[in-house]
Amino acid sequence: DTGxxxxxxxxITKRGQNVTFRCDPISEHNRLYxxxxxxxxxxxxxxxxxxxxxxxxxxxLSDRFSAERxxxxxxxLEIQRTEQGDSAMYLCASSPWVGGKLFFGSGTQLSxx
Amino acid sequence: TQLLEQSPQFLSxxxxxxxxxxxxxxxxxxxxxxxxQEPGEGPVLLVxxxxxGEVKKLKRLTFQFGDARKDxxxxxxxxxxxxxxxxxxxxxxxxxxxxxxxxxxxxxxIP
Numbered sequence: 001d002t003g004x005x006x007x008x009x010x011x012i013t014k015r016g017q018n019v020t021f022r023c024d025p026i027s028e029h030n031r032l033y034x035x036x037x038x039x040x041x042x043x044x045x046x047x048x049x050x051x052x053x054x055x056x057x058x059x060x061l062s063d064r065f066s067a068e069r070x071x072x073x074x075x076x077l078e079i080q081r082t083e084q085g086d087s088a089m090y091l092c093a094s095s096p097w098v099g100g101k102l103f104f105g106s107g108t109q110l111s112x113x
Numbered sequence: 114t115q116l117l118e119q120s121p122q123f124l125s126x127x128x129x130x131x132x133x134x135x136x137x138x139x140x141x142x143x144x145x146x147x148x149x150q151e152p153g154e155g156p157v158l159l160v161x162x163x164x165x166g167e168v169k170k171l172k173r174l175t176f177q178f179g180d181a182r183k184d185x186x187x188x189x190x191x192x193x194x195x196x197x198x199x200x201x202x203x204x205x206x207x208x209x210x211x212x213x214x215x216x217x218x219x220x221x222x223i224p
Contacts, residue, residue, distance in 0.1 A: 004155070031210070042117075042201050042214030043156065056210060091155050098210060099144075104155025 002026075004105035006092050012111045013082055020078045021108045025094030032075050033102065034067055035091040036060065043091055049075060082112045115140040117204055117215035125221040129191055134218040136185045136202035143207045145178050145185045150199040150217075192222045 005024040013019050025032050030051050035043035046065070047057045051072035061067075064082075069075040079086055089107040117138045126132055136145070144163045148156035160169050162178035162185065169176045173196075175188040185202055202215040 033210070035214075040217070042119075042203070042217050043212075044214070045211040048210050058211075093155070099205070099207070101158050101161075102212070104157070106154050109153075 004092055004094055004103050006090075006105035006108050008108055009106060010109045010111075012113065014113050015082060015084060017082055018078065018080045019082060019110065020076055021090055021092075021110075023075045023077070023092030023105060025074070025092070026096075026103055029094035029096050029103070030072065031095040031098065031100070032069055033093040033095070034075070034077055035093065037089040037091055037107070038087075046077075079110075082110075084112050086110060087112045115142070115204060115213045117202055117213055119200075119202060119215040119218050121218060122216065123219050123221075125223060126192060128193060128222055128224050131188070131190050132192055132220070133186055133188045134200055134220070136187075136215050138183050138204060140204070141182050142204035142213075143182070144205045145182070146203045146205065146212070147176055147185070147187055148201040148203060150201060156199075156201055189220075192220075194222045194224050196220060197222050 007022045033048040034046040037043040045058050046061050047067050049069040052069050064080045067077045089109050091107045093102040093104045095102050120135045146161045147159045150156040160176045165180045165182045167178045173190045177186050200218045203212040205212050
């Protein structure tokens with residue numbers, strides 16, 4: 001069990017660029033979650049997957065955001081036309097079942113200049 | 114919208130002292146979790162409480178869920194520098210995968 005892995009750890013981009021983050025959950029965890037955390041705040045729910053199906057999306061997830069989990073393994077979160085307000089830590093978590101313990105990755109810190 | 118307010122927002126105390134942090138909501142939750150987060154890392158689950166009035170102990174940490182399942186507290190006895198971090202409460206509801214996180218308490222223990 002190597003834990004939840006996120007890549008990259010840090011990303012600096014210019015406003016208007018597209019960025020993509022990757023999350024590798026703990027193997028055999030069928031639930032995968034994306035949260036966003038801004039400085040001084042708790043994480044906010046963005047979306048979650050059960051296997052490859054995206055079952056819920058927060059209203060925070062504007063049409064510039066898209067998440068996928070092909071084959072129910074790793075997941076990607078893409079942000080198109082980044083804005084300064086997108087600067088945050090993007091956290092991925094996985095869980096073996098509904099209501100089960102969430103295991104978080106170390107996050108991807110995004111800075112939009 | 115369910116909200117969780119944590120207090121205090123910041124707390125700095127000397128090693129060996131006791132402290133309590135609070136997590137309050139106007140909404141009822143089915144469960145309440147407490148996490149600790151280190152700088153540059155994701156949150157790590159400390160405990161889950163599910164029954165109103167429930168008390169759980171984890172070494173020097175005591176967690177309590179309010180009778181009405183709207184609030185919770187975390188008490189640390191004889192704080193140590195290793196307790197330093199951001200403490201987050203998170204509320205969950207049965208049948209809903211989403212956790213609602215609190216605003217966090219940033220704790221610093223001074224050696």
